[in-house]
Amino acid sequence: MSDRPTEAQGGIWPLALKLLGKAGVDRAVGFTVLRQGWVMVSLPVTLYLVTTYFSKEIQGFYFTFASLLFLQTFIELGFGTVMLQFVSHEWAHLRFNDRNEIEGEPTASSRLASLIRLALKWYMVMGAVFFVVVGVSGDLFLSQHATEVSYRAPWWLLCAVVSLSFPLVPLRGVLEGSNRIDANQKTLLVSGIVSSFAGWLAIISGAGLYALAVINGISVVVSFALLIPLFRPYSRLASAGTAGEAISWRREFWPLQWRIGTSWLCGFFMFQSFVPFIFQFHGPVVAGKMGATLAVYNAVNMFTQSWLYAVSPQMGMMSARGEFRSLVALVRKTYLRSVCVSALLAVGAFIVIAGMKAVGMQQAERFSDLASAGVLLLTAVAMQLSHVETQAIRFQKKEPFVKVSIISALLVVLSNLLMGRFFGIPGVIVGFSGVMILFLIPGNHIIYKNEMRSIT
Numbered sequence: 378m379s380d381r382p383t384e385a386q387g388g389i390w391p392l393a394l395k396l397l398g399k400a401g402v403d404r405a406v407g408f409t410v411l412r413q414g415w416v417m418v419s420l421p422v423t424l425y426l427v428t429t430y431f432s433k434e435i436q437g438f439y440f441t442f443a444s445l446l447f448l449q450t451f452i453e454l455g456f457g458t459v460m461l462q463f464v465s466h467e468w469a470h471l472r473f474n475d476r477n478e479i480e481g482e483p484t485a486s487s488r489l490a491s492l493i494r495l496a497l498k499w500y501m502v503m504g505a506v507f508f509v510v511v512g513v514s515g516d517l518f519l520s521q522h523a524t525e526v527s528y529r530a531p532w533w534l535l536c537a538v539v540s541l542s543f544p545l546v547p548l549r550g551v552l553e554g555s556n557r558i559d560a561n562q563k564t565l566l567v568s569g570i571v572s573s574f575a576g577w578l579a580i581i582s583g584a585g586l587y588a589l590a591v592i593n594g595i596s597v598v599v600s601f602a603l604l605i606p607l608f609r610p611y612s613r614l615a616s617a618g619t620a621g622e623a624i625s626w627r628r629e630f631w632p633l634q635w636r637i638g639t640s641w642l643c644g645f646f647m648f649q650s651f652v653p654f655i656f657q658f659h660g661p662v663v664a665g666k667m668g669a670t671l672a673v674y675n676a677v678n679m680f681t682q683s684w685l686y687a688v689s690p691q692m693g694m695m696s697a698r699g700e701f702r703s704l705v706a707l708v709r710k711t712y713l714r715s716v717c718v719s720a721l722l723a724v725g726a727f728i729v730i731a732g733m734k735a736v737g738m739q740q741a742e743r744f745s746d747l748a749s750a751g752v753l754l755l756t757a758v759a760m761q762l763s764h765v766e767t768q769a770i771r772f773q774k775k776e777p778f779v780k781v782s783i784i785s786a787l788l789v790v791l792s793n794l795l796m797g798r799f800f801g802i803p804g805v806i807v808g809f810s811g812v813m814i815l816f817l818i819p820g821n822h823i824i825y826k827n828e829m830r831s832i833t
Contacts, residue, residue, distance in 0.1 A: 408562035413680035419573040426580045428743040437661025440668020444652040452507045455637030464554025465693030487621025496547035504543030512536040531586035538594045564603040572596035636776035643786035654793040670745040681719040692772035715761040723754040745802045756810040766825035781820040788812045
């Protein structure tokens with residue numbers, strides 16, 4: 378007999394469950410929100426410690442390190458995103474039995490097994506490529522600024538740690554694609570909490586730029602410890618043999634992967650290139666201000682996408698079953714929630730930054746001017762429409778957004794080159810926001826409407 382009180386028994390619990398259900402908060406969303414909630418809680422602590430214990434120059438290198446790490450999306454070439462889509466489509470015909478074994482249609486089972494083997498090989502190779510390519514290119518870029526900051530050893534250690542994290546991507550992708558989002562998000566929550574405390578201790582202890590390697594290293598160790606037991610059913614499936622139909626990387630996977638990879642590479646230039654450009658034109662001190670402001674923008678975006686992230690595999694399964702009207706309804710519901718949450722967070726973040734500046738807190742000087750921060754946060758709210766609509770189409774194993782992404786990336790880079798050089802932080806933010814609101818969001822919306830009109 379369950380110990381959980383029922384609605385007939387009264388109490389707060391049934392009401393809480395009802396309210397959470399209306400808000401779209403199931404276990405998957407719940408753990409995703411908790412993980413992103415921890416990001417929202419830990420981010421101010423991290424920013425406070427960085428702005429307190431780091432010099433302005435070290436702060437600039439710290440956030441430039443973080444931005445350069447997004448080059449891993451270039452090395453990965455969109456494999457993880459496409460893998461998640463393929464897994465969700467195969468899992469529409471599979472399930473777990475009472476013995477925690479995967480069963481269902483033999484074709485789907487063999488295709489999933491072949492995908493797991495392919496993904497593990499891909500990410501082990503790409504981890505080594507990341508270490509060499511990003512390590513060397515980042516070192517050359519950082520060396521262009523003469524400084525007393527010792528950045529080289531922390532940078533290479535960070536690259537080594539991140540390269541070891543690459544095999545985690547297929548483990549997480551298989552879990553989430555098979556609708557075990559709650560399990561994966563739980564591991565991310567635990568690893569995030571442990572690595573945050575380790576990073577804070579490293580900063581306070583004077584580790585300087587090594588703090589990023591500590592944060593990522595602890596996260597890798599904890600993640601492997603938690604994910605390997607969860608991955609065992611999939612590992613048994615992948616090692617059972619090669620009989621049956623296999624997914625063809627060349628015919629099925631690559632045609633979508635190169636498109637997704639191109640879009641993700643464009644995403645780096647659109648959303649993460651501000652700090653390197655500011656670093657190049659105005660030095661590490663100003664880059665530190667841009668990095669701190671961008672961290673707030675990223676936190677708002679990441680927390681808001683908890684609902685979208687949790688329903689993405691459902692989008693893939695609905696597409697595989699041809700349930701497109703249900704997909705449209707899910708898109709609308711997810712967008713409404715995303716806009717409401719992002720607006721609340723953006724207003725809250727703006728008020729906090731404004732309050733810090735109003736009372737003259739020393740840490741407030743490490744952020745951009747208030748107007749620039751406001752424009753960037755407003756853009757985060759506007760971007761929710763594009764986030765939800767593009768995800769719904771991509772989980773149909775389509776990527777029609779490449780042209781819009783390439784043009785948007787080129788426009789943002791051009792803006793960074795011109796506006797960033799002459800107007801600094803306000804210039805790159807205004808340029809970015811203009812491209813997003815005037816071109817990328819309406820362009821993606823038109824593509825979404827056309828794609829959905831053709832199948833409903």
